[in-house]
Amino acid sequence: MIITRPGDQEGAAGNRRSKMTGTAFPYVTMPATDGVVINTVNFTPGAHTYWHEHERGQILQVLAGRGLVQSEGGPVEVVRAGDTVWCPPGERHWHGASPESYMVHTAISLGATSWADPVDDSDYHDPEAREEQ
Ligand code: MN
Numbered sequence: 001m002i003i004t005r006p007g008d009q010e011g012a013a014g015n016r017r018s019k020m021t022g023t024a025f026p027y028v029t030m031p032a033t034d035g036v037v038i039n040t041v042n043f044t045p046g047a048h049t050y051w052h053e054h055e056r057g058q059i060l061q062v063l064a065g066r067g068l069v070q071s072e073g074g075p076v077e078v079v080r081a082g083d084t085v086w087c088p089p090g091e092r093h094w095h096g097a098s099p100e101s102y103m104v105h106t107a108i109s110l111g112a113t114s115w116a117d118p119v120d121d122s123d124y125h126d127p128e129a130r131e132e133q
Contacts, residue, residue: 021049026041058109062079066098066100066103
């Protein structure tokens with residue numbers, strides 16, 4: 001048995017490696033094991049990832065707050081605590097907090113993650129962002 005605690009992580013705060021707009025506080029819940037890595041990320045209001053994709057997909061479990069997610073070519077969707085998001089393999093997307101709320105999610109990433117460009121402000125601030133019905 002291996003127990004990983006947040007205090008075991010080095011440098012697990014802030015805007016690391018230019019994959020994020022704004023400030024988020026990620027920590028590794030489970031280090032990479034057989035191509036699976038589990039991160040818990042605390043996004044401050046307005047913080048969100050760059051566009052990226054996961055080789056074998058990703059599961060996002062929203063634990064707290066209000067966030068936004070978007071797949072390339074799709075609408076910006078609002079997510080809240082209790083929501084689970086499946087990002088299929090190779091589908092480019094971003095995720096993060098909404099402008100006025102923090103958001104905490106656990107991200108279960110399968111395979112390698114490929115990072116791309118920052119999200120345009122016009123996408124992030126899409127006035128048509130959809131609430132679930
Ligand atoms: Mn992702």
